[in-house]
Amino acid sequence: MSGSDPKTEIIETDLLVIGGGTGGPMAAIKAKEANPKLRVLVMEKANVKRSGAISMGMDGLNNAVVPGYATPEQYVKEITVANDGIVHQKAVMAYATGSFPMIQYLDKLGVKFEKDGSGEYNMRKVHHMGTYVLPMPEGHNVKKVLYRQLRRLQVAVTNRYMATRLLKGPDGAIAGAVGVNTRTGEFLVVRAKAVVLACGAAGRLGLPASGYMFGTYENAANCGDGYAMAYHAGAELANLECYQINPLIKDYNGPSCAYVTGPFGGFTANNKGDRFIECDYWSGQMMLEFWRELQSGNGPVYLKMDHLAEETISEIETILHTNERPSRGRFHERRGNDYRKRPVEMHISEIGFCSGHSASGVWVDETARTTIPGLYAVGDMASVPHNYMLGAFVNGGIAGADAAEYCAGVDLPAYDEGFLKAEQERVLAPTRRGDGLTPFEMEFKTRRLVNDYLEPPKVTAKMEIAQRRFAEIRDDLSELCARDPHELLRALEMQTILDCADMAAAASLYRTESRWGFYHLRVDHPETDNENWYCHTMLYKDEQGRMSHRKREIDPYVVPVEEEEMAAYHQLRVKTPVAAE
Amino acid sequence: MPIITQAKSAAVVVDEAKCIAEKGCTVCVDVCPLDILAIDEGRKKAYMKYDECWYCMPCEADCPTGAVKVNIPYLLR
Ligand code: SF4
Ligand code: SF4
Numbered sequence: 001m002s003g004s005d006p007k008t009e010i011i012e013t014d015l016l017v018i019g020g021g022t023g024g025p026m027a028a029i030k031a032k033e034a035n036p037k038l039r040v041l042v043m044e045k046a047n048v049k050r051s052g053a054i055s056m057g058m059d060g061l062n063n064a065v066v067p068g069y070a071t072p073e074q075y076v077k078e079i080t081v082a083n084d085g086i087v088h089q090k091a092v093m094a095y096a097t098g099s100f101p102m103i104q105y106l107d108k109l110g111v112k113f114e115k116d117g118s119g120e121y122n123m124r125k126v127h128h129m130g131t132y133v134l135p136m137p138e139g140h141n142v143k144k145v146l147y148r149q150l151r152r153l154q155v156a157v158t159n160r161y162m163a164t165r166l167l168k169g170p171d172g173a174i175a176g177a178v179g180v181n182t183r184t185g186e187f188l189v190v191r192a193k194a195v196v197l198a199c200g201a202a203g204r205l206g207l208p209a210s211g212y213m214f215g216t217y218e219n220a221a222n223c224g225d226g227y228a229m230a231y232h233a234g235a236e237l238a239n240l241e242c243y244q245i246n247p248l249i250k251d252y253n254g255p256s257c258a259y260v261t262g263p264f265g266g267f268t269a270n271n272k273g274d275r276f277i278e279c280d281y282w283s284g285q286m287m288l289e290f291w292r293e294l295q296s297g298n299g300p301v302y303l304k305m306d307h308l309a310e311e312t313i314s315e316i317e318t319i320l321h322t323n324e325r326p327s328r329g330r331f332h333e334r335r336g337n338d339y340r341k342r343p344v345e346m347h348i349s350e351i352g353f354c355s356g357h358s359a360s361g362v363w364v365d366e367t368a369r370t371t372i373p374g375l376y377a378v379g380d381m382a383s384v385p386h387n388y389m390l391g392a393f394v395n396g397g398i399a400g401a402d403a404a405e406y407c408a409g410v411d412l413p414a415y416d417e418g419f420l421k422a423e424q425e426r427v428l429a430p431t432r433r434g435d436g437l438t439p440f441e442m443e444f445k446t447r448r449l450v451n452d453y454l455e456p457p458k459v460t461a462k463m464e465i466a467q468r469r470f471a472e473i474r475d476d477l478s479e480l481c482a483r484d485p486h487e488l489l490r491a492l493e494m495q496t497i498l499d500c501a502d503m504a505a506a507a508s509l510y511r512t513e514s515r516w517g518f519y520h521l522r523v524d525h526p527e528t529d530n531e532n533w534y535c536h537t538m539l540y541k542d543e544q545g546r547m548s549h550r551k552r553e554i555d556p557y558v559v560p561v562e563e564e565e566m567a568a569y570h571q572l573r574v575k576t577p578v579a580a581e
Numbered sequence: 582m583p584i585i586t587q588a589k590s591a592a593v594v595v596d597e598a599k600c601i602a603e604k605g606c607t608v609c610v611d612v613c614p615l616d617i618l619a620i621d622e623g624r625k626k627a628y629m630k631y632d633e634c635w636y637c638m639p640c641e642a643d644c645p646t647g648a649v650k651v652n653i654p655y656l657l658r
Contacts, residue, residue: 050612050639160616182616212656213633214615220635221614251657327636331653435583481584486616486631 006424008187013041013156014407015400016177016192018163019226020044021052021219022389023379023396024198025146025155030400032153038404041156041190043179045199045489046221048157049147052200053219053356053380054389057140059260059323061113062126062388064134065099069123072096074130076559081568082128082283083359083385084515084528086239086536089558091384091395094366098394103134106393110145112138124263128279128568133259137319142389161188162489163225165423166195166233166375169413174374176415177229178423182489185431187424193410194374194403197362198396199226201244201380202500204493206350206455207447208253213440215253217246217349218380223493224500226381227353230362231499236371236538238363238383238552240507241520243456244354245287247301250347254325256303261320264312266305269343270298277572282357284517285569291348291456291518302343313339350447351455353500356392358519359385360507363538363552368399371540374410376403429480430491436481439490443497446473450501456521458508466505473498502547507539510549517569592654593618593629593640599648600626609640609649 015031017024020042028040044051065075075096080087103121107113114122114135124133150157161179167189169175176191203218214220231237247268249256258268258280270276270293277289293301305313316339321329331337337344355361361383368376376399377383379392387395430439453466477495482488513529514522536552600606603625610618610627617631618640627648634654641649652658 046614046616047612050643051614055614055637055639056642210657212654214635215654215657216635219614219637220633252653253657326638326642327651327653330636330651331657334653334658437582438584479582483584489616490633 006187006428008189008424010189010191012191012412014039014192015041015194015196015403016190017042017196017198018177019052019198019200020048020157021198021200021379022054023392024196025150026393026396027196027198027376027378027400027403028155029149029153030397031404032155034401034404035408038407041158042150043161043163043177043190044157044159045162045182045225047159048150050143051221053222054142054324055219056326057142057323058136058389059139059257059319060136061103061134061390062259063099063132063386063390064103064123065096065132066103066121066123066134067100070130070132073559075132077561077565078127078129079386080557080559080561081566085534085561085566086359086515086554087385088365088383088555090366090555091364093558094398095384095387095391095394098398099390102390102394102397109149111142112136126259126262127281133263135260135319136323139323158188162492163229164427164492166229167191167415167419168233169415172373173410173413174372175413178420180427180488180492181485183485185485185488189420191412191415193407193412194376196376196378196399196403197226197230197381198378199381201352201354201356202227203352203354204497205352205447205500205504206450207444208350209347210251210253213444213447217248217253218352218354222380224353224496225493226377227362227503228496228499230370230377231503231541233372233375234541235375236363236540237361237503238536238538239360240353240503240539241511241537242284242358242360242516243351243504243519244358245351245456245518246282246349246357247287247290247346248349249328249331250300250345252328252331253349254328256344256346257320258303261303261305261316264316265308266303266316268346269302269304271300272298273304276574278574279572283569284519285572286517287348287519288517288521289573294348300345300347303346304343305339306341306343310340350451351504353504354380355383355385356380356388357386359383359516367402368395369402374406427492430482431488433479433481436479437476439480439482439487439494442473442476442480443490443494446470446494446498446501450504454501454504454508456518458520458522460509460524463505463509467502470498470502470505503539506547506549507537511537589632590655591629592634592636592652594650594652595627596648596650597624597626599646601646602627606645608643608645612639612643614639
């Protein structure tokens with residue numbers, strides 16, 4: 001790449017949505033529906049047609065609140081309990097009440113959900129208490145449906161632009177974002193009245209045990225850009241120490257998937273074929289029992305299906321091998337894994353950030369607003385817990401509608417040109433070097449250190465070593481070299497990953513207690529300390545540019561939860577193991 | 582430090598007899614979320630350029646001629 005002045009195009013819009021996966025498109029759609037005159041632009045790092053966590057569709061809704069099966073109140077209670085009480089219930093309630101209308105909306109657009117003979121939704125039970133799972137055996141067309149709607153509503157789309165930093169106005173409100181083309185290295189500066197961040201999880205944080213950097217659970221493009229951008233803009237991020245850690249197919253590192261197989265009679269078993277947890281719903285407590293089982297010598301842990309009838313297994317295969325991660329079937333085939341004969345070996349994934357399965361993320365309230373005026377966050381990167389795909393849609397919709405209203409009340413803010421110049425220099429710095437360290441090795445090393453020092457059980461001394469080693473890598477950034485735009489993309493992502501690694505360490509050290517089962521198991525502080533830590537922990541960049549923390553009180557519950565109910569997820573271990581049938 | 586290049590096996594395989602990139606097709610390159618596919622300028626055929634595959638399969642599903650086969654990367658197999 002040349003070292004001359006960067007090519008820069010500056011454009012204006014009303015609402016900028018960063019990320020065209022799941023929540024982003026829905027934010028754009030609902031903003032346009034609220035005000036068809038609004039100028040809405042989606043900036044996407046890949047291609048909106050196939051980007052994000054659901055690029056190949058989804059095999060089911062994991063958190064559908066459908067009348068007759070669960071009430072919003074029950075759901076809010078379930079999620080509060082599953083997250084040890086650290087939830088902003090109003091946001092969970094906003095999701096829960098928006099859940100069914102969103103299912104109907106998606107249904108109308110052409111997304112296929114499983115129905116029974118009389119046209120009713122075919123709900124299944126996987127959670128500890130309520131019934132929230134709605135299968136989507138033909139759920140492979142979700143992205144097509146979204147894309148069609150974006151076109152219909154004339155939402156503008158720019159593919160292959162990676163947003164690198166947010167722009168702010170003189171009064172601190174959002175003013176747009178800086179993007180760089182991942183194929184040409186050209187800049188696109190988007191001035192906007194409001195911005196919705198929908199960049200997905202930080203799924204490239206830990207290194208998969210296979211050593212393959214892109215063998216992640218999350219779409220590997222989702223490397224935490226949204227967390228880093230929000231942080232550098234001064235937004236607050238909540239409970240990042242509540243990591244995402246999942247029980248996955250070993251090596252393949254994708255879901256096995258107990259939510260799909262559970263209702264058919266499949267279950268998580270130890271090496272004796274015995275069930276050891278009562279409920280396969282992913283929670284920190286479930287992962288703790290999983291980890292203990294491995295520690296106790298009863299591993300490996302398997303997903304057991306070989307006791308099921310042939311027709312049941314074929315049905316499971318059809319669902320699992322055509323949706324979400326269709327390459328699962330190909331993986332099993334090479335290994336000679338047949339659900340009929342052999343259980344599927346599972347393991348504990350590397351760590352990441354993702355509210356889809358935990359309670360962390362860029363802080364948002366019940367309107368998806370962050371702590372920066374005009375900035376919204378939705379989906380896996382926003383702090384609404386256990387949100388999954390449907391949560392991304394619902395909160396995306398909430399953000400879009402709210403942002404449309406916000407845009408009506410503000411003028412296009414000015415932005416700081418000095419800041420833009422400095423950001424362009426930062427972005428292009430790796431392209432100005434003829435040789436040095438590659439993005440690949442710097443990312444590998446960062447993620448390897450994340451595994452070595454940040455994985456639970458978390459040890460204070462180890463996390464402090466991590467911080468020192470990350471600081472060394474930060475010094476090495478002066479040698480980071482990108483020889484073409486693709487390497488520049490990876491170089492920028494690598495810096496995002498390093499930011500997230502620093503945030504994971506700092507957040508974990510700040511909360512001096514253990515909570516959320518395995519997600520925040522601190523060896524030096526093994527007890528849950530409700531007196532001091534029944535609160536959100538907020539991480540932010542202070543005026544001096546330092547990573548800082550504060551506690552945020554938990555808003556009064558809108559759905560009260562009794563003390564005894566709160567412990568429900570703490571009793572997941574099967575009392576006396578029952579033999580497999 | 583100078584930069585070296587090292588050989589890797591390509592998990593994503595394109596059947597060049599079927600690929601119609603020379604007619605202007607770039608579908609697989611367009612849809613790949615990791616942006617790891619490219620069209621070879623000389624041969625005018627699609628190929629896996631970077632060993633950064635998430636084995637997600639839009640490239641294979643969307644190819645109009647069925648030319649793409651996604652294999653699981655060797656390290657995971
Ligand atoms: S989509 Fe298929 S035909 Fe088109 S360029 Fe790719 S491999 Fe070739
Ligand atoms: S499987 Fe996915 S990541 Fe791999 S080349 Fe195809 S589209 Fe790209």
